[in-house]
Amino acid sequence: MPQRLYIDVHVIQTVPPANLNRDDQGNPKEAIYGGVRRSRVSSQAWKRATRRHFDDQVPTPDRATRTKRITHELATRIARTSGLDRDGADRIATALLAQLGLSQGKKAGDTAYLLFYGNAQLDAAAALVADKATELAALDDKALGEAVKELPVADTFHSGHPVAVALFGRMVADIPKLNVDAAVQVAHALSTHETQLEFDYFTAVDDQNEKDETGAGMIGTIGFNSATLYRYATVGLAQLIDNLGGDSEAALDALDRFVDSFALSAPTGYQNAFAHRTRPSLVAVVVRTDQPVNLVSAYEQPIASEAGIQANSARRLAEEHLTATQIWGDQPLYAATSHTFTSREPATKDTAEALTHAFGSPVAFAELRSTLRTRLTASLGAGA
Template identity: 80%
Template structure:
């Protein structure tokens, strides 16, 4: 593949009072941008929500896991496939993973860091000893290590990546051969306007207060804010294809899963207290061949509330895209948007019109994804 393709995803989404992603004080994360305090949701929080969303729709074998307890997980798999009990399977798992040279954590059996792997990849490691497990189980440690040292354990983690690993990559600083370059970059979500931290003072009543004591059984506070967020992510389609062994069809499927899950997922912090799940009001897609472009500069000057903030944020995003393409002479391969504004409503007409100028006439979210796939397929065919 000679030409790089970048798929930029721009989202404007309003969230009610919530604490999606808390800091070390338990309050919503914030950032100073454009000289004012903004609500912020870290990229890590939204990447996890995205990964959980598409994993929940995939078979167990196609999911990815991030854990320190790799030895424990492999022990479980060996026991399941061979019938060995945990006491017999654990030394085999330890000997197999010793080949990788993973730094060990403070707790026995734990690695020093979280390792991100595909469930099918760990199943493949367990399968390496399916036929010999009974014989391996009776060996002493040194003999066991010698018996498994030629098995292709590292190779099992180097291909067959699930969507999560192919998209978000894997970093193991002391074992470069296990690294997978991420195909996705996710920006910190940032409010398009200034926000104020607020506190919910709550009390809980003791249902068994048979003595008639006055006062609450429990009191506390939860920090929260409400915000219209600009969210941005970019997918390097070329890198994604490489991570999936050159399979462009698999990369197209992974791209579609990412866009669906990135748009529809929400971090779950304090969700039972705030019921904060909303859908985006704008999802815009821009396919580029030069470089990814984050349009957060649209909101360096914070949006001021007139009749709300959402419509002004959508217009500002569209105008920034138009300005950027005109000034730099950009010619995106494809632009499209799904949004909730319509020219039939006088209050939304101006917003709908500027969005149409920037991204074309609005389409349903499913159609947006279908058309994106078709455009990328056409681009790949031309390159071939």
Template identity: 85%
Template sequence: MTQRMYIDVHVVQTVPPANLNRDDQGNPKEAIYGGVRRSRVSSQAWKRAARQHFDARAAEPDRATRTKRIISELSTRISRNTRLDREEADRISTALLAQLGLSQGKKAGDTAYLLFYGNAQLDAVGALVNDRAADLAALDDKALAEAVKELPVAEHFQAGHPVGVALFGRMVADIPKLNVDAAVQVAHALSTHETQLEFDYYTAVDDQNEKDETGAGMIGTIGFNSATLYRYATVGFAQLTENVGGDTEAALDALDRFVDSFALSAPTGYQNSFAHRTRPSLVAVVVRTDQPVNLVSAFEEPVAAEAGIQANSARRLAEEHLTATQVWGDTPLYSAASHTFTDRERRTKDTVETLTQAFGEPVSFTELRTTLRTRIATALGDQA
């Protein structure tokens, strides 16, 4: 069994005026932390952004899908592979997936909840009937259900998980056999400083207005704020390895893709209105063998609202990591950081020195990922 190993990913990222993740009023989500109001982006929003980022870079069979329309998705595959009409394919799909015991949704053909599965997994289920689809379609509903009940439908959802399912897990409350324990935990992103909700009052002019017409064709408001965010995620490597069938190389690939996608992704809320995409100013990774450690306590006292918030935030994070290692006697297996700060500027020199003390000499993001993989592989080899 793979030894207990956790890969903590710490990110400091400044976002301009934006509404990345809205609440039920349409305004940016917020939270009270350290006695002041902070900008917040929910863990679910950033997990989805990360999943979409690495899915976009994967082959179609390696992608994961989360939907209530799994019957329709399976029907599409059966119809495409067998040339059955859609109605016949729907009947076979319904009979196959009935084995899972999925609760039916309010809309015909939908499940009661979103089901997270791999495209290759559903392809394999569809392939179970490729050679006998026409014969199955000729049966009545009762005979069809009997004919497919021994096919290994559930087994295909219990193995061969794509990266998305292996990382983020799957919870199906009433069908425990379909559950996959998540290998990743993602914290809500919080601003390192106090933020204020602002509103953009906008108007849109009708381009076809007559010359003597005045006024706007539409008026509205959008809530926004700007913030330097602390983002944190941790990967349990043992759980990840188990989720990919014990394949260490596959787990290392999944970890590498996750670090890349978590660092470079962003939720897309109102992106056309704000063009808010930025890159992190700091990405630090720490490999631990005891437990994951979220360093958000570095910002319990909010960073002062002055120039250099992101540099001060990065320095605070490094100081918190140093304090944690000194007080608790932590000895990380590996730590490294990639950042944009330079010691050639007086206002960031202290930040660079503290980051180097905490995480070592800065490396490029590519080198950080490469070295991370090598160090984990070496540690696993030493264990073996």
């Protein structure tokens, strides 16, 4: 196995009028890049969308949860498995989690920060007291704390990470032993062109208005824009394998599902108002052995609005990839793309040819994923 193995995922996706990810004013997030204002979707927003899509594909025990209410969740499991009343289960859960040294939040029972853990990990913590919960609940708080002091609560969070935690990591600033280094990095999505913030002025009519009553029952505005976005993420395969206890097959499964979920997910902000879900027009994967490479520099000079933004964005990506490989002498282990551009159409002929030159002949998305796995399996076997 190469010492370094990174899987870069590049996506071009056009989104219609939408407000995917709002700022503190309720408007779509933006950024200045290349001297002009761009539409932006934060990495956190798209990571959460990816995680939710990811979790929909796996059984409940294999899912991960990020919450301040870990004490409540643990107590629920203890009550379910032991038959204890809620008060007794809450006291045991509090005593168990006290060993982790989690800072307490303002609300009783909450932690001061969101903790990312696997359902199976919390099930394992509950199982530590499953056969003695009744006896523990009968103790006073001090005796209860002493009775559970030697139980390996922290160990349940140090291993057996669900795939989502192995991919996205876990950061607990004041308890470094609970940290998990992320195998995934996700960039902020950025429009390949200049955008303008627009506003939708809306009115809502009261259906129960009297016949002689006029006017709206509600008025308001929603900020929106539309954009062709460049999205980028990278996965460090060695870190992912390490996070999953050295299980290469589990890591390849996780990578495959990540590529699928990153490509097909979308933040849900104002989705009922805008119905903004689209598919990418291009997904490219590049396996590198040196370092991850974000190709956003292809759009430092914004695509002109009259040029055909989607096709030109894809062609710019192909050209930037070729330039990077030629100048720096990069030799990716594998590169492939799945896209909607065809050489049969005059408007996209140049784009299709540029993409083929850069990434090879296009393949269906399912084939891109399966071939990626085959290449990585061969590489891991060669390095064994």
